Amino acid sequence: MNVKRRGRPAGASVRKKSKGKAVGSGGQRRAALEGKGPTPKAEDRVYHPAYKAKQLRERAAANRRNRTQQTGSRRPAINDTEIVTGRNSVLEAMRTKVPATTLYVAARAEFDERMREIIGIANGRDIPVLEIMRSEMDRMAGRDTVHQGVLLKVAPYEYKHxxxxxxxxxxxxxxxxxxxxxxxxxxxxxxxxxxxxxxxxxxxxxxxxxxxxxxxxxxxxxxxxxxxxxxxxxxxxxxxxxxxxxxxxxxxxxxxxxxxxxxxxxxxxxxxxxxxxxxxxxxxxxxxxxxxxxxxxxxxxxxxxxxxxxxxxxxxxxxxxxxxxxxx
Known part of the structure; x- marks a missing residue:
């Protein structure tokens, strides 16, 4: 007796045989026992003060980038390069390690103990010492300033955010x-x-x-x-x-x-x-x-x-x- 096989109805799915060994729940249980991983850093925890500080830093960095793109310059400073005049003032500035860039000494200036100490400190800190004419020193210091033959140029301070x-x-x-x-x-x-x-x-x-x-x-x-x-x-x-x-x-x-x-x-x-x-x-x-x-x-x-x-x-x-x- 011939038996005619019926075809698979349209749209019916075929269950494929699995290849390899079936994975059970052991892996999931093992992952659960291992915990949730290392503790996040303080700055990554939403309710930690360090997270708020991180947001503040990122916002500040974005503002700095915007200002740089708009002006093409660094953050504005309160003061530009400053000139310190007078032997006592220059010596005190050198002793307190004011960040100086150049020491100017007038040509044929009289040397005393203060001048020798000023130049000694400058040499020890690798600050360039330049000898200039007194007329040029008068122009740099201002006509009404008593400079006593010595000027100290101080770099602009680099402010933080x-x-x-x-x-x-x-x-x-x-x-x-x-x-x-x-x-x-x-x-x-x-x-x-x-x-x-x-x-x-x-x-x-x-x-x-x-x-x-x-x-x-x-x-x-x-x-x-x-x-x-x-x-x-x-x-x-x-x-x-x-x-x-x-x-x-x-x-x-x-x-x-x-x-x-x-x-x-x-x-x-x-x-x-x-x-x-x-x-x-x-x-x-x-x-x-x-x-x-x-x-x-x-x-x-x-x-x-x-x-x-x-x-x-x-x-x-x-x-x-x-x-x-x-x-x-």
Whole structure:
């Protein structure tokens, strides 16, 4: 009897035989036992302060690239090349290791102990020493300047970005501590603040691009060399920078004589902290004060009207360093 095989219905699928050994669930169980892999870096964890700092750095880098594309130049500096004149001033600048590029000595200038020490330091630091005519030195220094036969050319300071200072603290696994200056125009006050920040474990100083002292030779000398190890950053907009720091988990406090929070025993001392110091006369500007998490006052005698920026910063950073040491 002939049996006629029926064809496969249209659209029917054919089950293919598996090749090789079937894989069971052992691999999945083994993967489960191995865990989820290494712990992500702090900067890759969304809720970690380092992640916010990373975002701040990336945003700053993008802004720098945009500015470079638009202007074709580097970040603007507060001061251009500076000339230091006079034997005492030049000698002090050399002793405090101000980053000089060239030393100029007038032809046939009289040499004394100061001049010999100046040239000795310059030779030791490989700073070029050039002899020029006195008429040329008069032109460089300005007709009304007494240069005493010696000039020192100081290179423009290379400012950091505020995000770089925050990253410096995270890289050292330390709680960030920064100083921000609001309207401080005296470079000696800036130098004093730099010295205090370096002395009490701070991670840098932030100055606004406008209406502020820059890191000039005067600031270098007042810092007593601390400017070589305590970086200074430039903020295009101080209010915007404060907002960025707060978004990165930093608490911002302003110093003001009328502040409601006393500095002694400051509760925020052990947190990531930025201290804003205003000018002696005007104090904190309104916009900056509004962005601060707290306005802190330093108790002083009623006979004293106010403290200058350098002294106020020294007291504040000492108190913060003391409270952090007690809490450690």
């Amino acid at each position: 505020p995000a770089d200072l925050l990253q410096r603290a995270f890289d050292s696994c330390e709680t960030p501590l920064l100083a921000l200056l609001d309207g401080v125009t005296d470079p000696r006050n800036l130098g004093a603040v730099i010295r205090s920040v370096a002395a009490f474990g701070g991670h840098g100083v932030i100055v606004p691009q406008r209406r502020s002292a820059g890191v000039t030779a005067a600031a270098w000398k007042t810092s007593a060399g601390a400017a070589a190890r305590c970086p200074v950053a430039m903020a295009t907009n101080l209010t915007r920078t404060i907002k960025d720091l707060k978004a990165a988990g930093v608490f911002v406090v302003g110093l003001d004589g009328d502040g409601e929070v006393p500095l002694p025993g400051l509760e925020l001392a052990d947190r990531p902290l930025a201290v804003v110091v205003g000018s002696e006369g005007a104090g904190l500007s309104r916009l900056v004060a509004e962005q601060c998490d707290a306005i802190v006052s330093i108790p002083i005698s009623a006979a004293t009207e106010s403290l200058n920026a350098g002294i106020a910063a020294s007291i504040a950073f000492y108190e913060v360093a003391k409270l952090r040491a007690e809490a450690a």
